[in-house]
Amino acid sequence: MSVKAVEMVRKIRDQIYEEIKDLSVEEQMEFYRKGSEELQKLLKKKGMAEEASKKTSQEDGKQKSEISARERKAP
Numbered sequence: 001m002s003v004k005a006v007e008m009v010r011k012i013r014d015q016i017y018e019e020i021k022d023l024s025v026e027e028q029m030e031f032y033r034k035g036s037e038e039l040q041k042l043l044k045k046k047g048m049a050e051e052a053s054k055k056t057s058q059e060d061g062k063q064k065s066e067i068s069a070r071e072r073k074a075p
Contacts, residue, residue, distance in 0.1 A: 025071075 020028050 020031050023031065
């Protein structure tokens with residue numbers, strides 16, 4: 001059995017797109033924030049939350065910067 005990673009990633013990406021396509025930027029951020037919180041809880045149960053939390057915080061800050069930059073460029 002082989003893992004079809006590209007197909008799997010595309011399927012997940014398409015499912016998420018369908019869920020968030022009509023949401024505002026703020027609502028999309030909340031969608032990902034909630035998902036991150038759920039993942040943090042799961043990882044905490046497995047004793048892996050601290051490392052994941054550091055990465056999530058760094059990524060969240062980067063996303064906010066990118067969104068702010070896009071909003072400033074928008075007419």
